[in-house]
Amino acid sequence: MINRIVVGAGYGLKDWIVQRATALIMAVYTLILLVALGAMGPGGYEAWRAIFANGFMQFMTFLFFVSLFWHVWIGVRDIWMDYAKPDGLRLVLMIATAAALVGYAGWAAKILWRL
């Protein structure tokens, strides 16, 4: 057992749950996409676009991307906390990661909203 000294309100439980909830959403989406790819005919662009161009898949794909970026935030933050020991470096890496992921979320929305 380890003795924790109480220092604040955050013990990582929320992140632990979010990591698993987003993983579950992405796993379900991956299975849906695998089925859609298996059923895809040899139609090139039109067949590929048809997978994502309906309301259900737009919703699911956007949900996938939001889950992905949130999941990535927790995972990459853990990597920085494990390997980037100087506080300043860690802070810079975390801010850069968060900024990139927020930007990617906007980018993903743009891709899907145009369909």
Added chain:
Amino acid sequence: MAEIAIKKKRPKNLDIPTIRMPLPSVLSILHRISGAVLFLLLPCLLWLFQQSLASPEAYAAAKAVTSNVLVKIVLLGLLWLYMHHFCAGIRYLLLDLHKGVDLQPARFSSKVVFAVSIALTLIVGAKVLL
């Protein structure tokens, strides 16, 4: 947290070449490496996704980029990293539910993860990259 006190001093060996890694441990570090690599290449993947859906011309241009053998190999590698992360992640979710936590089932399930992820990579790769 810096203030964690561990009661018993445990032996520590961080001499990497002498560490023997059983399969579940290879699976574990690959889970982290695959996540990190996929994160670093997210801009490329988002760009490819955008091009593939933007217009028939952009789709053709993206197709031309991915017809390069080197690009195909990289994409197949990324596909494997994704499938490994996916399968290993499902194994971890089951471990969280206390399924397969004993040594033998845990070793067996790590073999299953490698077999299934490689099979999925080849099947999906054949469908989208050939």
